[in-house]
Amino acid sequence: MADWRYEEHLRTPVGRGDLPRGGHDGVAGGAACGDLVRLVVAVDGDRIGGAGFVAEGCGALTVCGSVACELLDGASVREAASISVERLADGVGGLHPGKRHAAELVADALHRALGTAVARDGAPGGGAARGTLVAMSGGVDSAVAALKAGPDAVAVTLELWRDPENDAESSCCSHSAVRRARDLAHRMGMPHLTLDLRDAFRAGVVEPWIADHREGLTPNPCVRCNGDVRLDALLDLADRIGCATLTTGHYARTTDDGLLRLAVDPGKDQAYMLSGLRPASIARLRFPLGGLRKPQVREIAEQADLPVAHAPDSQDLCFLAGTGHSRFLARHGDLGDRPGPVRDAETGETVGEHRGAHLYTLGQRRGLGVAAGEPRYVVDTDVASNVVTIGRRERLLSDRVVLRDLVLHREPWRVDGVKLRYRQQPRSARLVEAPEPGELGRGTVVLAEPLLRAAPGQTAMLLDGDVVLGSGTLA
Numbered sequence: 001m002a003d004w005r006y007e008e009h010l011r012t013p014v015g016r017g018d019l020p021r022g023g024h025d026g027v028a029g030g031a032a033c034g035d036l037v038r039l040v041v042a043v044d045g046d047r048i049g050g051a052g053f054v055a056e057g058c059g060a061l062t063v064c065g066s067v068a069c070e071l072l073d074g075a076s077v078r079e080a081a082s083i084s085v086e087r088l089a090d091g092v093g094g095l096h097p098g099k100r101h102a103a104e105l106v107a108d109a110l111h112r113a114l115g116t117a118v119a120r121d122g123a124p125g126g127g128a129a130r131g132t133l134v135a136m137s138g139g140v141d142s143a144v145a146a147l148k149a150g151p152d153a154v155a156v157t158l159e160l161w162r163d164p165e166n167d168a169e170s171s172c173c174s175h176s177a178v179r180r181a182r183d184l185a186h187r188m189g190m191p192h193l194t195l196d197l198r199d200a201f202r203a204g205v206v207e208p209w210i211a212d213h214r215e216g217l218t219p220n221p222c223v224r225c226n227g228d229v230r231l232d233a234l235l236d237l238a239d240r241i242g243c244a245t246l247t248t249g250h251y252a253r254t255t256d257d258g259l260l261r262l263a264v265d266p267g268k269d270q271a272y273m274l275s276g277l278r279p280a281s282i283a284r285l286r287f288p289l290g291g292l293r294k295p296q297v298r299e300i301a302e303q304a305d306l307p308v309a310h311a312p313d314s315q316d317l318c319f320l321a322g323t324g325h326s327r328f329l330a331r332h333g334d335l336g337d338r339p340g341p342v343r344d345a346e347t348g349e350t351v352g353e354h355r356g357a358h359l360y361t362l363g364q365r366r367g368l369g370v371a372a373g374e375p376r377y378v379v380d381t382d383v384a385s386n387v388v389t390i391g392r393r394e395r396l397l398s399d400r401v402v403l404r405d406l407v408l409h410r411e412p413w414r415v416d417g418v419k420l421r422y423r424q425q426p427r428s429a430r431l432v433e434a435p436e437p438g439e440l441g442r443g444t445v446v447l448a449e450p451l452l453r454a455a456p457g458q459t460a461m462l463l464d465g466d467v468v469l470g471s472g473t474l475a
């Protein structure tokens, strides 16, 4: 027999149709399952100012919406962010497994609404700062970072990408990753917020990535995402929720004077992805994994019984998961295949056909479809004439790299190393031309030994030993 509370919520639902003015929407469900819930939450300072919902579909959805509104009544933002699927189900003495779906949808709608309400109306600098804001992607690294975050931590997951064809569901950008992260945080007893950054991500990361391909560049969207999109939004949220610092699962370290430092594990180091950050942002970041190696991280996760202890590492750009590079450009950037000639740099002859110059990058060796005795590399791509030129390795060797949009946080003479690709160890180098520290400009790096040229659009990270002094973009 159903719990009396279930019947009570069904008969007289709390907050049904009673949507607070000035509140923010969270919607979950839809045509696929026939259940749809819209929850509206208003935030006043660090408390919930009001909550209401409308639901279409099964009765359990109305019941869970009603339980959510009851729990939200008079709650602080942190208490609201702690409302888990379990709490919703417990509110009616447990739910039949077939009805759990309703609690999950209501939790999705609630946390979407709450995240938007806090991001827009939360009190900046309100209350004494306590604890850290932990960025959880649903993967093992950020779960372990969360374990090490200390008391009063609040977790947040960014919803960055949702494709109409659902193609990135397995990646850290996707909605299933948001659910996974929220469940993990709630298991650890941590409040969790969802922040919908899809518009900013599309405008600030995906569109420029497509535009760069159109121009024949090889962009680095992770650097842009970390710098301009997600960390700024996360630090703003930290202010609004009353957290002094931001903790992430990046493999990187910081120095006492506010600069980035390479991680202990060279195979996992992610300082490159963060090298565009301003020192003011770096000073607020905490990287608990910077001194650990990946097997140690998995061991910690296993000991804590985290279900993601053996989750695979993310391999590709998050928004490409399940789609692939060329298909994504065709679908989202109208940059379909455009066959053209592959020329040999030595002879000038056409030696094959490529799929579109925008799909190739300097230094690329595989996927050229050209049989030659000795290895051939892409030595030039020209999107205007749609020609890809290949040649011997020596054609790509260079000891000079020109950078644009270069920013240094210390004097140029300190630079003694550079990293030109994510998966490349730092190389000895010095700067012979550079803007003043803190100013944006052009610069020239001279390498101690010639190196295969990296593609225009890639990031160059400048180092003094293992300390990151700044970064620029290959011109």
Ligand SMILES: Nc1ncnc2c1ncn2[C@@H]1O[C@H](COP(=O)(O)OP(=O)(O)OP(=O)(O)O)[C@@H](O)[C@H]1O
Binding pocket: 134, 135, 136, 137, 138, 139, 140, 141, 142, 143, 145, 156, 157, 158, 159, 160, 172, 173, 247, 248, 249, 250, 270, 313, 314
């Ligand atoms: N969607 C997201 N929401 C919140 N934080 C995120 C998100 N994606 C990444 N992060 C944060 O950035 C860090 C580095 O992200 P990256 O995409 O490189 O993940 P990763 O190394 O695969 O880590 P994880 O195992 O936590 O997914 C994560 O550990 C996490 O702290």
